[in-house]
Amino acid sequence: MKKNKVIKQKNCLKWTANLHAKFMKSLEQLGEGRCYPKEIVAVMDVPGLTRMQVASHLQKCRFNNWRSPEERKSNWRLSGQESSSESQQKSSNRKYGTMPRFQNNIPNQIQKGPEFPFSTPNTSIGESSTQEKLYPPQCQEIQTTSTMMSDVDSENVTSNKPGIITSNFQQHIAEQNVLSKQYNRDK
DNA sequence: TACGCAATAT
DNA sequence: CATATTGCGT
Numbered sequence: 001m002k003k004n005k006v007i008k009q010k011n012c013l014k015w016t017a018n019l020h021a022k023f024m025k026s027l028e029q030l031g032e033g034r035c036y037p038k039e040i041v042a043v044m045d046v047p048g049l050t051r052m053q054v055a056s057h058l059q060k061c062r063f064n065n066w067r068s069p070e071e072r073k074s075n076w077r078l079s080g081q082e083s084s085s086e087s088q089q090k091s092s093n094r095k096y097g098t099m100p101r102f103q104n105n106i107p108n109q110i111q112k113g114p115e116f117p118f119s120t121p122n123t124s125i126g127e128s129s130t131q132e133k134l135y136p137p138q139c140q141e142i143q144t145t146s147t148m149m150s151d152v153d154s155e156n157v158t159s160n161k162p163g164i165i166t167s168n169f170q171q172h173i174a175e176q177n178v179l180s181k182q183y184n185r186d187k
Numbered sequence: 188t189a190c191g192c193a194a195t196a197t
Numbered sequence: 198c199a200t201a202t203t204g205c206g207t
Contacts, residue, residue, distance in 0.1 A: 010197090012200055017188090036190070056201060059192060096190065 013053050020066070021045075023057065031098045061100035 015023075026043045027035045037055040044054075060066050 010201075012197090015200080038189075052201070055190075055192095059201090062191085096194095098191090 011048065013057075014048070015057055015066075019046075022058075023054070023061075024187070027099050030097075032099055035097045035099060058100075062098065064100075 022044060026040045029043055030039050037051045037058060040054050041049055041051055
């Protein structure tokens with residue numbers, strides 16, 4: 001036997017807003033109904049990224065819009081509230097290459113806002129009547145994703161340092177690297 | 188084969 | 198909790 005497979009790493013890819021943005025961009029680029037994980041990976045051209053990871057993330061995105069870990073940090077309260085609405089698709093069609101909700105419009109107009117939505121409600125807890133996005137039984141809301149433009153940088157959890165800074169002019173804070181090791185081992 | 192998704196594992 | 202991995206159906 002030979003020893004190989006040194007490149008076998010079990011990296012827990014950290015889906016940051018940046019990476020996620022690129023991910024979405026690729027989706028739009030490919031087009032609706034054509035976002036195959038393989039293609040996505042190809043267009044993303046991110047070394048280290050495997051089809052599985054994309055597929056896994058894609059799954060979550062499809063189900064719900066997926067909230068970035070950073071955002072998730074902000075609102076984490078309340079519970080319950082569920083709606084029992086179901087829609088059945090009577091299509092034995094395979095939902096291939098479907099995108100998560102909304103899906104950007106066709107590449108017709110790029111939202112280029114010289115402004116950035118700045119919200120600084122980061123003072124503490126307390127108020128937080130954030131408008132929750134409820135899913136009406138039938139219509140879905142369309143939300144425009146913030147058009148972010150930044151380079152790509154693959155973040156490897158393996159001894160990766162925040163060396164790469166989002167060297168850009170107007171870029172919001174860099175990605176925090178608060179690695180919280182949450183090891184919850186139940187007995 | 189590859190994708191989609193549920194369940195499951197870490 | 199988030200992501201990876203596995204398994205099954207299509």
